[in-house]
Each structure stands twice: as C-alpha cells, then as structure tokens.
Amino acid sequence: MSTSTSDWGGPSDQLSAAIEYHIVNALGWTQLRPLQQAAIAPVRSGADCLLIAPTAGGKTEAAMFPVLSNMVDDGWRGLTVIYVTPLKALLNNLHPRLEIYAAWVGRRVGLWHGDIGDGERRRILADPPDVLLTTPESLEAMLVSRRVDHRSFFATVRAIIIDELHAFASADRGWHLLAVLERIQRLAGRRIQRIGLSATVGNPDEILTWMQGSNTQTGVDRQVVADRGGTASAPDVTLDYVGSVENAAEVLSRLYVGEKRLVFCQSRAQAEELAFELRQRRVTTFVSHSSLSVDERRQSERAFAEARDCVIVATSTLELGIDIGDLDRMVQIDAPFSVASFLQRLGRTGRRPGTVRNALFLATDLDNFLRAAGLLHLWSRGYVEPVLPPPHPRHIAAQQFLALALQEGRFPANGWHDWWSGCAVMDDADEVLDYLRNEQYLVEDGGFIFIGPAAERDFGRRHFMDLLSSFIADLELRVVAGVREIGSVSPLSMTRDVVDGRKPLLLAGRAWKVQSVTWQKHEVVVNEDPEKGKVRWASEPIAESFEMMRARREVLLGVDPAVKLSKRATVRLEDGRLLHAEHVDDGGQVMQRGGMGVRFWTWGGLRANQTLIAAMGLADSAAASNEGILLPFEIGVGDLRRADVLEAVPWLAADAVAGLKFSAALPGALAQQTLAERFADRAGALRIATDPVALVPNSRE
Structure with a gap:
C-alpha cells in the first residue's frame, strides 16, 4: 500500500x-x-x-x-x-x-x-x-x-x-x-x-x-x-476511601481481575507495603521506584508489559513517557500534589481503540482523601498548574563558569557573554564571577580566566565529576528515627525552634524532637517527643500550592468534585466537612482568637503562609502549616493588611544551602537568598493578606 x-x-x-x-x-x-x-x-x-x-x-x-x-x-x-x-x-x-x-x-x-x-x-x-x-x-x-x-x-x-x-x-x-x-x-x-x-x-x-x-x-x-484530546470521551474517574494500604490491597485484589493495573503510590515505603500486601493476596505484582536497581526496574517493567492479569506498583518513576505497554486501569493511592501529575498518570490509560482514560483514587486517610477531592475539583474546572522555572539560578551560573573553563582551558575575562548570548541563566553572572575570582575558584591571568585552586579543592575530586552530577529538583528532607524512615518534609518545616529542638516536628500523626539535621544528606534524625500530647496545631510538612489548598477549602464549603464518589467517599466527605466546619466560612478566611494565640485558617499552602510570616517579621513567633498560621495573640487583621509581601522570603536555616547544588561557589548570603526565594509564594501571600477575613470564636480552646 x-x-x-x-x-x-x-x-x-x-x-x-x-x-x-x-x-x-x-x-x-x-x-x-x-x-x-x-x-x-x-x-x-x-x-x-x-x-x-x-x-x-x-x-x-x-x-x-x-x-x-x-x-x-x-x-x-x-x-x-x-x-x-x-x-x-x-x-x-x-x-x-x-x-x-x-x-x-x-x-x-x-x-x-x-x-x-x-x-x-x-x-x-x-x-x-x-x-x-x-x-x-x-x-x-x-x-x-x-x-x-x-x-x-x-x-x-x-x-x-x-x-x-x-x-x-x-x-x-x-x-x-x-x-x-x-x-x-x-x-x-x-x-x-x-x-x-x-x-x-x-x-x-x-x-x-x-x-x-x-x-x-x-x-x-x-x-x-x-492536541489537548478534546474530542476523546470524558475520562472515567472515581474517588473512594479505604482507610489503609492493607484495605487498598484488598480492594485491588478483587477489582479489575484479569486486567493490567498501574498503581501509583506517593512514596517508596507505601509502594513496597502495597506490593507486599498484594502478593499476600496472590496478585501478580511488580514494583518500580527509584531505590530499586536499574536492572530490577527494567525486569519489572518488561514483565509487566508482557503480562495481562497483573499489577505494577510505582512511584513517579513511571509518570513520564516510558512505554510499559497497554494498560487497562490507573489506580492512585492517596493523591499527587498537582493536577499536571494527575494528567500524566491519567494519560497512561485509554490508548487502545474503544477504551477510555480512567482513574480510581483510593485514599488511606482523611487528609489524603481531602487532597484528592480538592485536586479533582481543580481538574474538573480545567485548571493545570503553570510550569515555573526556579528563580535566580545563580548557582548554575557558577557551575557554567567552571565548566566553560574546563571546556576551553581558558576564556576571555571580557568575552564570556558570547557563550551564553544573554541566556537568562546568566542574569546575575557578574556578581557570581566576581565572587569566583575573589575566592580563587577561578583565576585571571593576561586577560583570560582559568580554573583556580579553590575549584580544584572543592570540585576537583574524580576529575570534576561533582560539576556534572545530577541536580536537586525539589529539596526535601528525609526524616529518620533510628533505622526507620518516617517520611519527608519541606525545609520550610525546619523553623528555628524546630531545628534547635525547642519545638517538635509533626509528621505521620506524631511529634518528633529533632536530634540533628544533615543538609548535605538531606536527612533529619529525630526521636519521638514524649510531650506530643501538648501539640495542638496540626502540620502538613510537604508544601502544597495555594491553588490546591483553596480548592480543598471549596470542597469543605460544600462543592463536590465532579467525579464519581463511592458510598464510602460520600460519607467521608461529610465527615471531613464536619471536622473542619469551624475552619472554613463563606465570609472569608477564618481567624480564631484563643488561649494559644490566633489561629488563622488561610488554606493558602505552606509557602504562601511562610512568606506572609516573613513579611510580618514573625519568623520567631509564628508557626505555619498548609492549612494556616498560628500567630501571636496580639496580631489582628490590620497587621495582615500592612504586611509588605513584595520582597518577602521565608526563613530558612543558613545550613540549608548545603542542599543547593554548587552553593559553595556562591557567597553565603547570596546562596541563602537564592534558596529562600525558591520557597517564596508572594502571590499567594498577597491573596491571604488582602482577602476577606471572618472573625469567629474558637470553641475548641
């Protein structure tokens, strides 16, 4: 033909x-x-x-x-x-x-x-x-x-x-x-x-x-x-509540028997637990996540692609376009943190003629259930997050100067601009280059710039391979108690009093006292805090976006996500609305004044909340979660309105810059500013500071 x-x-x-x-x-x-x-x-x-x-x-x-x-x-x-x-x-x-x-x-x-x-x-x-x-x-x-x-x-x-x-x-x-x-x-x-x-x-x-x-x-x-797939059939999306990973395994062992199912989990630990539970139920199960060897992952993905009645349990490693064959079902345990991530996963299904894209959400606790409901509400409105390159990549500019010196042997002190032709990555390069020369990462001789002794010292091991290794996309810290990994937190959760051990870190429903923070390893070592009973302000350490949190607020105010809800989901949704009835109000953001201070339910996300705290100069006396802020007793609405968020950046520990690639090649203050700017959400903070506020009594104090 x-x-x-x-x-x-x-x-x-x-x-x-x-x-x-x-x-x-x-x-x-x-x-x-x-x-x-x-x-x-x-x-x-x-x-x-x-x-x-x-x-x-x-x-x-x-x-x-x-x-x-x-x-x-x-x-x-x-x-x-x-x-x-x-x-x-x-x-x-x-x-x-x-x-x-x-x-x-x-x-x-x-x-x-x-x-x-x-x-x-x-x-x-x-x-x-x-x-x-x-x-x-x-x-x-x-x-x-x-x-x-x-x-x-x-x-x-x-x-x-x-x-x-x-x-x-x-x-x-x-x-x-x-x-x-x-x-x-x-x-x-x-x-x-x-x-x-x-x-x-x-x-x-x-x-x-x-x-x-x-x-x-x-x-x-x-x-x-x-091609946004506008002519395709509407996806078949269902939200269910199962209460535990074990229950999720039981549901999966009974649903869609004979079909190929891709199950996304939010962590490696959750993926391993689910895979174990599925195998206990004699479900043919494969696993893929970043802690497995390359060969192990390939074997799992290949076997899954060739099998029929089976499940592959994965983290985000299978979110991108790796071909694992035709799928019948996509199942999401709990919820991803963005609509874009959900769309990637949803697009794994519905490839064969006569099939439709589909997703089943199985929430294992109330917080994840409400996150899923908010995400699906955003998705049903057609919202997709903008992709925002991290601001001020000064550390990448430093790496580029060093790499160019290696590439060319030397480069002219006044002609380096030609190599990047005004590329935005070099916008702050003059200040960076001055520092590299002052600290002898680079040296100048005869109008040319060469690799200096400080670069040999800090990056020279293994023939400068440190200059070429992978970058940190989103700096998160592993929280470890003994040999057990509890979970991950954003650096925004590591406030001064948490790092100093004066206040517990809240994670996995428990309070933990920080013993040490190793920023280079992205690890926090903790012990369970015996004073956890006194902790009354809930925290969600992984930073969620302003849009995700505001969508959750709309769900709590009565908007149902435009997807199928199981009977269990319908009941749990009402439970969530009852639980948070005092934290949302049609009249605006809820502010409650009580014995512990002012609880301000912003539903604005951790980054926006921490940015607002910085704008108000309260880094030492306020605490934040994704849901809101605990403010000193004397703070009122007028203080919000006067907050200048346009230049504000959240507080981060000075040592946190050790987690920023090539931070050693930047002045300390500039490296800290670079990292802090990446956690700022000024637009969200401005919305919080200017949106209506409903003052309500705090009946639970």
Missing part, C-alpha cells in the same frame, strides 16, 4: 516521500494523529516549537518525522539532531523505536548516557550518528572531556528535541540544559532549532519563550502546537 501527497497535506505541510511511504507500509497507519499533522509545517519551517499532547499522544513522532524529513530533503550530514530526555530509562525505551524510523531513510541513532560503555562511546566519537539520544549531564561531560573534540563533534548540530520539557523547566536541570545548549550553539556557529515536547501545561507560551533562550533575540518563528 502506498499513499499520495494529497493524503498527507499540501506542499507546505507534507513529510518527505520516504517517511510517508514507511508510515503507511511499515507502521500500517492510514493517517497521522492531529498533533502529528499539525506539527509538520512549523517543525519543517525551522521554527522553535512546543508540541503539547497527553501522555502517549504521539509527540515523539510529531517531532521526529518532520525533522527526519528535513534531514533527508536538505542533505544534513553528521550529528545534526540531539534528542534529550530527563531519564536514562526513557532514552533506553526510545532508542529502538527511533533507530527504526531513522533506518527508513538510511540514517543512524546513537545512545549516550552514564550506563553506556567506553567501547560504544568510542564508536560514536569516531563515527557520529545522525541523531544522538542523551541527557544534559552527558552533553556537559562531552563538552569538558579531553577525549572529545567538541568543536568538531557539535559543529553540524541543527536541531534539538527536548522530551518531557515540563520536567526540565520546573527544576535546575532545565536551566543547566539551556546553558549547555547555548554553548553548543556557539560551537555550531548557527541557530539551533529547539523543539520541546510536553504534557499539558498551564502556561505554554511562557515555557516556549523560556526554552528558546537566546533564540528570542534572533526573531525566529515560534509556535505552540497542542
């Missing part, structure tokens, strides 16, 4: 004839998906593009088919396309598929990441493939390696495809990727086309601009191409 040009669009939006032929005859496709068709013209034109579709929406093909068409029709030679993902597992998964596509037109695909051996690397360097699948860290390693002639290797690059762009953009790895790409673009001596692939995001235009970097200065065309 073959196809004519008219079947695939007119001259301005058609693929190469060879690609079209193989799509029909090798894949058996009679037509492209909407995103794939819509992406042809903008990608082939050379525009910077952001391609958006739900999980399994055909984004990889939407980018690769037109790029391969350009490669053939325009005679590209050498390494011309770099394909970047955040996960090695995703690269491994994509490699055989992209090899097939490239082979259609006589081209080759190479794979390079930390698990690839020296033999394969030497082959790639000796005879570069047309397409290279890799990670940002591996690109950096190639740039600084003396074994790689980086000028020759990257000279022919014309396009870069960034898969799971939202995952990069929300963390420092995204800033690092952009900075590395600017250096490769300078080596290539031409503008490199940038193509981002993403699930649904709330601010696509802003993310495309961010991805473009210095390309925004060249006037290059840009386009967001989105």
Whole structure:
C-alpha cells in the first residue's frame, strides 16, 4: 500500500516521500494523529516549537518525522539532531523505536548516557550518528572531556528535541540544559532549532519563550502546537476511601481481575507495603521506584508489559513517557500534589481503540482523601498548574563558569557573554564571577580566566565529576528515627525552634524532637517527643500550592468534585466537612482568637503562609502549616493588611544551602537568598493578606 501527497497535506505541510511511504507500509497507519499533522509545517519551517499532547499522544513522532524529513530533503550530514530526555530509562525505551524510523531513510541513532560503555562511546566519537539520544549531564561531560573534540563533534548540530520539557523547566536541570545548549550553539556557529515536547501545561507560551533562550533575540518563528484530546470521551474517574494500604490491597485484589493495573503510590515505603500486601493476596505484582536497581526496574517493567492479569506498583518513576505497554486501569493511592501529575498518570490509560482514560483514587486517610477531592475539583474546572522555572539560578551560573573553563582551558575575562548570548541563566553572572575570582575558584591571568585552586579543592575530586552530577529538583528532607524512615518534609518545616529542638516536628500523626539535621544528606534524625500530647496545631510538612489548598477549602464549603464518589467517599466527605466546619466560612478566611494565640485558617499552602510570616517579621513567633498560621495573640487583621509581601522570603536555616547544588561557589548570603526565594509564594501571600477575613470564636480552646 502506498499513499499520495494529497493524503498527507499540501506542499507546505507534507513529510518527505520516504517517511510517508514507511508510515503507511511499515507502521500500517492510514493517517497521522492531529498533533502529528499539525506539527509538520512549523517543525519543517525551522521554527522553535512546543508540541503539547497527553501522555502517549504521539509527540515523539510529531517531532521526529518532520525533522527526519528535513534531514533527508536538505542533505544534513553528521550529528545534526540531539534528542534529550530527563531519564536514562526513557532514552533506553526510545532508542529502538527511533533507530527504526531513522533506518527508513538510511540514517543512524546513537545512545549516550552514564550506563553506556567506553567501547560504544568510542564508536560514536569516531563515527557520529545522525541523531544522538542523551541527557544534559552527558552533553556537559562531552563538552569538558579531553577525549572529545567538541568543536568538531557539535559543529553540524541543527536541531534539538527536548522530551518531557515540563520536567526540565520546573527544576535546575532545565536551566543547566539551556546553558549547555547555548554553548553548543556557539560551537555550531548557527541557530539551533529547539523543539520541546510536553504534557499539558498551564502556561505554554511562557515555557516556549523560556526554552528558546537566546533564540528570542534572533526573531525566529515560534509556535505552540497542542492536541489537548478534546474530542476523546470524558475520562472515567472515581474517588473512594479505604482507610489503609492493607484495605487498598484488598480492594485491588478483587477489582479489575484479569486486567493490567498501574498503581501509583506517593512514596517508596507505601509502594513496597502495597506490593507486599498484594502478593499476600496472590496478585501478580511488580514494583518500580527509584531505590530499586536499574536492572530490577527494567525486569519489572518488561514483565509487566508482557503480562495481562497483573499489577505494577510505582512511584513517579513511571509518570513520564516510558512505554510499559497497554494498560487497562490507573489506580492512585492517596493523591499527587498537582493536577499536571494527575494528567500524566491519567494519560497512561485509554490508548487502545474503544477504551477510555480512567482513574480510581483510593485514599488511606482523611487528609489524603481531602487532597484528592480538592485536586479533582481543580481538574474538573480545567485548571493545570503553570510550569515555573526556579528563580535566580545563580548557582548554575557558577557551575557554567567552571565548566566553560574546563571546556576551553581558558576564556576571555571580557568575552564570556558570547557563550551564553544573554541566556537568562546568566542574569546575575557578574556578581557570581566576581565572587569566583575573589575566592580563587577561578583565576585571571593576561586577560583570560582559568580554573583556580579553590575549584580544584572543592570540585576537583574524580576529575570534576561533582560539576556534572545530577541536580536537586525539589529539596526535601528525609526524616529518620533510628533505622526507620518516617517520611519527608519541606525545609520550610525546619523553623528555628524546630531545628534547635525547642519545638517538635509533626509528621505521620506524631511529634518528633529533632536530634540533628544533615543538609548535605538531606536527612533529619529525630526521636519521638514524649510531650506530643501538648501539640495542638496540626502540620502538613510537604508544601502544597495555594491553588490546591483553596480548592480543598471549596470542597469543605460544600462543592463536590465532579467525579464519581463511592458510598464510602460520600460519607467521608461529610465527615471531613464536619471536622473542619469551624475552619472554613463563606465570609472569608477564618481567624480564631484563643488561649494559644490566633489561629488563622488561610488554606493558602505552606509557602504562601511562610512568606506572609516573613513579611510580618514573625519568623520567631509564628508557626505555619498548609492549612494556616498560628500567630501571636496580639496580631489582628490590620497587621495582615500592612504586611509588605513584595520582597518577602521565608526563613530558612543558613545550613540549608548545603542542599543547593554548587552553593559553595556562591557567597553565603547570596546562596541563602537564592534558596529562600525558591520557597517564596508572594502571590499567594498577597491573596491571604488582602482577602476577606471572618472573625469567629474558637470553641475548641
């Protein structure tokens, strides 16, 4: 079977004839998906593009088919396309598929990441493939390696495809990727086309601009191409309350027998507990999470892909686009912390013709049940979180200066700007560079800058591998009592009195006295606090967003999430509303004055609440949770209105900067400010400070 040009669009939006032929005859496709068709013209034109579709929406093909068409029709030679993902597992998964596509037109695909051996690397360097699948860290390693002639290797690059762009953009790895790409673009001596692939995001235009970097200065065309799945059947989503992981296992052992079920858990410990309980019930069960070895995860994922009547229990490791075959059901134990994460997981289902996307939420306690209800309420309104790159990546600027000195041997003191061409990652670079020179991380001689003795001391072990290692996306601290891991907390929970042991840390329904905090290991060692009976202010240490918390407040005020509710869920929802009846009011945020102080039920999230505390100068005398703030007795509504939140940042322990990658290469105060700014929510704090307040008696004091 073959196809004519008219079947695939007119001259301005058609693929190469060879690609079209193989799509029909090798894949058996009679037509492209909407995103794939819509992406042809903008990608082939050379525009910077952001391609958006739900999980399994055909984004990889939407980018690769037109790029391969350009490669053939325009005679590209050498390494011309770099394909970047955040996960090695995703690269491994994509490699055989992209090899097939490239082979259609006589081209080759190479794979390079930390698990690839020296033999394969030497082959790639000796005879570069047309397409290279890799990670940002591996690109950096190639740039600084003396074994790689980086000028020759990257000279022919014309396009870069960034898969799971939202995952990069929300963390420092995204800033690092952009900075590395600017250096490769300078080596290539031409503008490199940038193509981002993403699930649904709330601010696509802003993310495309961010991805473009210095390309925004060249006037290059840009386009967001989105397939939001609007014509698909409405997803089948159910919220249930089961009360424990053991009960969740019992439900799963009885539901959907004979089907393939992917179950997401919120922690590794929960995933292991659920897997054990399922196996006790003779359910064929596989496990995937970050603490398992690569081989163990691959075996589980492969076995799950080939099986039918089974369950795979996973954390967020399977949220991104790794192919584990067709699924029948997605089950969520408790709730993720964002709508975007839920959409990723929901998109795992409904891929086969005649099936619909589906999700079953099984909540194990009331707090998680209410979080799920709030999340589903947000989702049903069509809300998706904006992706916000972390502000002020000064530490990445420091890393880039050191990496450039390694890459080039030296760089001109007055010409370094050319390497990043105004990329936003270097906005505060002058101050950073001054510090690096003053502290002898870098030294200047004859108008050129070289690696200095302090960099050799702090980063020089293992040939500067510390400069190339992974970044911390969201700094969370493991809480450990003896050999038992209790859970994780945000650094915002580590207030002065908690760190000093004067006040307990609240976690897993118990109070804990902090014995030590090791920021480099992201670990808090605790003992159970015998005074826990005196603790009366509930805390939820993992920071939730303002929007998630306000949606939960709306649920508590009587709005039902627009999904199916089980009978148990309906009862539990009423229980939750009764429990929090004094904490929500149609008239505004509830403020209760009692013997312990002023309880201010903001429902604004930990970051906004801590930012407001900082704006009011109360870091030593107020406490915050996601739900609200415990204020000193004398504080009133007028104090809220006078709070200046525009420059406020939450208090963080000075030692916390040890958890910020490359913080040693920044002045101490600047490193602390950089980290604190990342936990600020000024917009949420301003809403709290200006929204109506309902003053009510505190009947429980």
